[in-house]
Amino acid sequence: MDVSIDFAGLKLKNPILTASGTFGFGLEFKRFGDLESLGGIVVKGLSLKPREGNPMPRIAETPCGMLNAIGIQNPGVEEFINKKLPKLPWKTLPVLANLYATDAAEFGELAGVLAGEEGVAALEVNVSCPNVKEGGIAFGQDPRQITKVAEAVKKNAGNKPVIIKLSPNVTDITVCAKAAEDGGADGLSLINTLSGMAVDIERRTPRLANVIGGLSGPAVKPVALRCVYQAVNAVKIPVMGLGGITTAEDAAEFLLVGAKAVQIGTGNFLSPDTAFKVAEELSKVLERVKAESIDEFIGSLQLPK
Amino acid sequence: MSANNCRAVKVISNKPLGLSSPGEEIVELKLEYPDWKPGWRAGQFVMIRPISWPLDLVWGRPFSICNADETSLTILFQVVGRGTARLLELKEGDEVNIWGPLGNFFSKPQNRPVLMLAGGMGIAPFCGYVDSHPQPENLKLFFAHRPPLENYPYKGISGKVDVEDIRETKPTDIPAIIARVEELVKEYADNDGLIVACGPTPFLKTIWNAANKYGADAELSLENRMACGVGACLGCVCKDGDDHHTQVCTTGPVFKANNLSLEG
Ligand SMILES: Cc1cc2nc3c(=O)[nH]c(=O)nc-3n(C[C@H](O)[C@H](O)[C@H](O)COP(=O)(O)OP(=O)(O)OC[C@H]3O[C@@H](n4cnc5c(N)ncnc54)[C@H](O)[C@@H]3O)c2cc1C
Ligand SMILES: Cc1cc2nc3c(=O)[nH]c(=O)nc-3n(C[C@H](O)[C@H](O)[C@H](O)COP(=O)(O)O)c2cc1C
Ligand code: FES
Numbered sequence: 001m002d003v004s005i006d007f008a009g010l011k012l013k014n015p016i017l018t019a020s021g022t023f024g025f026g027l028e029f030k031r032f033g034d035l036e037s038l039g040g041i042v043v044k045g046l047s048l049k050p051r052e053g054n055p056m057p058r059i060a061e062t063p064c065g066m067l068n069a070i071g072i073q074n075p076g077v078e079e080f081i082n083k084k085l086p087k088l089p090w091k092t093l094p095v096l097a098n099l100y101a102t103d104a105a106e107f108g109e110l111a112g113v114l115a116g117e118e119g120v121a122a123l124e125v126n127v128s129c130p131n132v133k134e135g136g137i138a139f140g141q142d143p144r145q146i147t148k149v150a151e152a153v154k155k156n157a158g159n160k161p162v163i164i165k166l167s168p169n170v171t172d173i174t175v176c177a178k179a180a181e182d183g184g185a186d187g188l189s190l191i192n193t194l195s196g197m198a199v200d201i202e203r204r205t206p207r208l209a210n211v212i213g214g215l216s217g218p219a220v221k222p223v224a225l226r227c228v229y230q231a232v233n234a235v236k237i238p239v240m241g242l243g244g245i246t247t248a249e250d251a252a253e254f255l256l257v258g259a260k261a262v263q264i265g266t267g268n269f270l271s272p273d274t275a276f277k278v279a280e281e282l283s284k285v286l287e288r289v290k291a292e293s294i295d296e297f298i299g300s301l302q303l304p305k
Numbered sequence: 306m307s308a309n310n311c312r313a314v315k316v317i318s319n320k321p322l323g324l325s326s327p328g329e330e331i332v333e334l335k336l337e338y339p340d341w342k343p344g345w346r347a348g349q350f351v352m353i354r355p356i357s358w359p360l361d362l363v364w365g366r367p368f369s370i371c372n373a374d375e376t377s378l379t380i381l382f383q384v385v386g387r388g389t390a391r392l393l394e395l396k397e398g399d400e401v402n403i404w405g406p407l408g409n410f411f412s413k414p415q416n417r418p419v420l421m422l423a424g425g426m427g428i429a430p431f432c433g434y435v436d437s438h439p440q441p442e443n444l445k446l447f448f449a450h451r452p453p454l455e456n457y458p459y460k461g462i463s464g465k466v467d468v469e470d471i472r473e474t475k476p477t478d479i480p481a482i483i484a485r486v487e488e489l490v491k492e493y494a495d496n497d498g499l500i501v502a503c504g505p506t507p508f509l510k511t512i513w514n515a516a517n518k519y520g521a522d523a524e525l526s527l528e529n530r531m532a533c534g535v536g537a538c539l540g541c542v543c544k545d546g547d548d549h550h551t552q553v554c555t556t557g558p559v560f561k562a563n564n565l566s567l568e569g
Contacts (some may be wrong), residue, residue, distance in 0.1 A: 021538065022536070022538060023537055024536055024537035024538075028533075028535045028537045028539070029535065031309075031310045032310060032311050032404070032535075033309065034308060038426045044537075044539075052549065052550050053542075053550055056529070056542060056543070057530060058542070059530060059532050059538065059541075061532075063361045063365055064360045064361050064363065065363060065534060068532075070538070073542070100350070103310070188496050208421055217360075217363050218363075236467060246360070266363060268533065269363060269533050269538065270354065270360075270363060271311055271354060271363075271402050272311050272404055272533065272534075272535055273311045
């Protein structure tokens with residue numbers, strides 16, 4: 001089955017992308033599969049200046065998931081453009097940049113730097129990182145800020161689609177989804193990690209130096225599905241779903257509730273070829289469940305009468 | 306299609322060594338060789354995640370390559386937690402997903418004395434190191450350990466190189482270990498030798514401090530917690546010589562002492 005889709009003007013050969021922060025700059029995975037077999041990749045969060053991130057320990061394994069408090073460690077946008085992007089097969093593989101900044105103006109500036117880059121297919125805007133003090137989760141919980149950021153990025157993004165990545169740590173996800181749409185976003189992606197914590201009773205210490213981190217992996221999938229379902233029904237712009245996907249069946253669940261594309265995050269740690277396998281197997285799963293086409297399947301959830 | 310360095314291989318054998326005590330077993334796991342081309346170097350590691358693991362064990366676990374030939378790959382692990390407890394349950398014929406060889410490796414200088422400093426499970430990479438070294442007569446091993454020697458694959462090494470071991474049975478044994486490590490580091494610094502080290506972080510800190518003090522040429526292999534093992538998640542970082550965070554899994558696990566900060 002042909003599983004190609006159009007997401008906010010992006011032509012994707014399949015709806016399987018990799019999530020920011022879990023796939024490095026893509027190059028790390030070249031030895032585990034054919035990058036060009038993926039629908040696209042979203043690279044590690046980029047800021048205007050390089051960032052060292054948070055102190056160690058920054059990761060902890062939890063039941064069916066993990067906590068991370070990396071703190072957007074990254075080499076800065078210039079280094080990405082000069083050193084990483086040229087090594088990626090961006091002509092045949094859509095590369096999405098993931099943006100991190102501390103206020104709307106800085107988000108706008110960052111978008112401006114990336115707007116002219118031919119190798120960048122779209123901008124994914126992270127307004128929802130739980131691991132940074134400024135520009136993080138508190139920011140992504142405020143609908144007015146979300147609108148402002150969407151406007152600022154859109155204004156400077158040239159003709160690149162702007163996707164706003166939302167936090168699940170809110171009372172009503174539909175309010176945030178609409179706020180992004182109002183700001184001119186071309187699409188949404190959700191969810192980012194859920195705010196969480198783990199402690200060690202032997203040492204009587206938190207397991208993360210940052211104390212609080214972001215929960216991801218299979219444990220968050222039901223929350224992610226619910227958020228995607230609610231957002232899809234609240235806005236007209238397309239939605240990318242992510243959170244806990246490790247198999248093609250998981251990916252199909254997100255499509256069923258209305259996501260047009262999905263991303264694999266923590267699943268890449270179960271095995272570095274997870275995303276490649278999901279991309280390879282999705283069409284077989286859709287055939288097995290007797291979908292006529294991918295477009296027919298997306299959002300075809302039957303609700304109880 | 307690019308080369309796929311992640312594959313499922315079968316368990317050949319999985320057996321506790323010596324009289325390993327329950328809950329702290331030291332185990333030799335032999336797997337089918339994953340058909341890596343062109344091969345591996347001592348100091349590199351693999352990530353392994355058995356096919357049978359349920360989703361509550363999310364990450365693979367990193368282990369040094371103890372040894373490998375065209376038909377098998379051996380790792381040595383100590384049962385310390387949830388993952389290693391499940392590894393102990395593996396039976397012959399079970400399938401294990403394995404990706405590697407990962408990270409960099411120890412250098413093997415010609416015509417220079419080399420001191421191997423191993424703490425506990427830090428012995429693992431030195432089995433392969435000794436076997437692949439062109440001049441084992443230039444090698445010396447200093448081994449600090451808690452369980453008795455028969456719990457380690459020690460015989461394979463002790464027959465080939467000059468060895469010295471010290472057993473820690475109580476916390477008050479530690480000062481003697483530190484003092485001997487410092488002495489050896491100084492001796493090898495004075496003789497223009499190379500020091501290669503692997504073991505728990507406090508052991509490595511002692512070596513790092515001594516190497517800085519005496520200007521020794523030392524390579525230290527770190528064992529930070531890892532999620533991906535391939536440089537993507539940034540969960541395993543340490544501080545390099547310029548105080549920048551760098552990935553242990555790809556820049557390391559082996560670092561030159563003067564390119565590393567173990568302060569704090
Ligand atoms: C490059 C590399 C090579 C390694 N080689 C070997 C080897 O040859 N043999 C071997 O036995 N082990 C080795 N280790 C350590 C091994 O990976 C861990 O012991 C293992 O992951 C523990 O898994 P677990 O699920 O049993 O422990 P968990 O249940 O995750 O944790 C149990 C306890 O162990 C501690 N712990 C877990 N992992 C680490 C770690 N990496 N460093 C310090 N403390 C830890 C935890 O804090 C906790 O207290 C290596 C690690 C690295 C990074
Ligand atoms: C180690 C790690 C680093 C992450 N870094 C980023 C980041 O830089 N930018 C971002 O928008 N999301 C980041 N995320 C969130 C993921 O992209 C994703 O939204 C989240 O993990 C949920 O998906 P999953 O359950 O499939 O992992 C990170 C997640 C993890 C586990
Ligand atoms: S373990 Fe993921 S970057 Fe090292």
